[in-house]
Amino acid sequence: xxxxxxxxxxxxxxxxxxxxxxxxxxxxxxxxxxxxxxxxxxxxxxxxxxxxx
Numbered sequence: 001x002x003x004x005x006x007x008x009x010x011x012x013x014x015x016x017x018x019x020x021x022x023x024x025x026x027x028x029x030x031x032x033x034x035x036x037x038x039x040x041x042x043x044x045x046x047x048x049x050x051x052x053x
Contacts, residue, residue, distance in 0.1 A: 019044055 027040040
């Protein structure tokens with residue numbers, strides 16, 4: 001039973017709404033994680049789209 005709880009806690013740590021690029025907390029991070037598979041905020045997503053380097 002504790003293994004199941006540990007797995008759930010690890011999954012919740014992944015959904016902490018902190019952007020991998022700018023390290024700021026934003027609600028759009030979890031939305032973009034679901035849509036694109038990347039933990040980036042809305043502004044970083046736009047900048048990556050315009051300047052993909």
